Amino acid sequence: MGDALFPFQTCLNASTLFPYKLDIREQLRVAAEAGYDGIEIWMRDLEAYAASGGSIAELKDYAASLGIAIPNAIAFFRWADMSETARHDGFAQAEREMRMLAELGCPAVAAPPYGDVDGAGPEHFAAHFAELVRLGRSMGVEPYLEFWGRAKRLNRLEDAVAVLDLSGIGDAKLLLDPFHMYVGGSRFESVGSLSGDRIGIVHANDYPAEPPRETIADRDRVFPGEGIAPLGRLARLLCDSGYDGYLSLELFIENFGGRTAPDTARYGLDCLRKAFSVDHIEGARST
Template sequence: METNAISRRNLLKSSLTVGAGLSLGLPDAMAGSEKKVAHNFKFSLNTSTIREQNLGLMGEIETAARAGYDAIEVWVNTVEKFVQQGGNLKDVKKKAADLGITIEDAIGFSKWIVDDASEREKALEQNKREMAMLAEIGCKRIAAPPFGATTGKVLDLQAVAERYGKLLEVSDNFGVTPQLEMWGFSTNLHLVGEVLFAASESGHPKACVLTDVYHLHKGGSSFNSLKTASGSSIQMFHMNDYPGVPPRETINDGDRILPGDGIAPITQILKELHNKKTPIVLSLEIFNKEYWKMDALVAAKLGIEKMKASVAKAIA
């Protein structure tokens, strides 16, 4: 078995459990009994998890809703493709509302962080276009990762904070908040402390950070670092897990697996997030080809089942 593949035995076992629920005619509810517990989380599907099934924007929203998610995290390029194919953004907002699902965030890539002033100006114009589009579908946030600065020189963190502040100022006109995203493989913003510093020093009241189980591991941050973040600074958190092999130095995005299937301290993480006592969206973000081979609805249901089980265990 390839090192970046999930255990086929575990996958088959989990798939059969979800498949049984589908065969019993439960397409809109989780299979099996679920202990109801009070918590501060919403469950979201990042569409990376089912992106190779090529459902299109509307299909992804429908799948997330049918699987039982509260929310969805879309990709900007998927929204753009929908528009290019003649889609009406107002229909997207209505579809989500009709299905009772919120659009919490969009994954986008602009070079807002780089030293080159002309590139930053282009990035801000790009963000304006994207935020205007996202506002029409009712999307609340957009990711702001260190795109364009993942290799090369280490940037001055104070400069990064100022640049993030400018991005936040732009967002004030659209109501779509950029979340400062940590990328564990990046030269810049690969540590929790770095994103927290830049968010704090941006001076903007809506500054917030987007962290991730996998990226915490990949970047080398202690999971205890989450204790230093206030509840309001973490509005969303990317959920996934990782195996023991390959090691941190060579692990990559494709090695991510479902929460509870790996060695990450998921219970510790969720306890810490729960203790913040503020609303937090847990968004499942996976890039694993084994899940891409599955039926999209089955994969989505498997994901929410794993997330809910992890939450129940953490706060029992």
């Protein structure tokens, strides 16, 4: 949990463990034993667990026995697709998946600009996001609006904020990710205009100077503090906004060498706490 030097909660995005090919129960165990407060699961892993005969109710009990929360899920449904047919199917998928998440006790799900959104404007996104939020809330699951730096539309923080404002849902929330902010050209200072209660969750990662912004890919992300991202400044802005929620370590490193899954999880937690610690931030303010 957060404290005076680290006023956030820690979370491990299951993507970080993908190279180890763990099932969802093993992912939960590794995250809990490493000391994280929560884990972000991926819908594909939950669906694979259920398809193999696993009980979602038992998985919920297992997470509780480990003392680890499941604050958010990563999903990909076409809620904003330009095709009405694809969008209809996307909402059917979203309803099915959010019912599973509700049974698991997971209170939120990511809603990125997945699908054909090339011709979508802010009003299009806003109308369908509002529809998605109403659907999710009817089941007790909150969609978090996510922007992707490489998307043709909804690729900057400023765009996401505009969509939230246009949606007419005053307490709707977004998902922040420094990698996507960098790739899409978002201004990190724009976080300073946000109130913390508009932020659902923050993905934590870093990126190197090379490859350059134009060609850098998800697999090039590095542990917090090992790249050039202004994480100290981001953490200060988050603190000032009043945000004290989860920072979720989301990496897509394809090979960790000889490091085991528990080693990677523990190392990532240490990097996370150091890169976003208040004493680190204070020390960086004079630089």
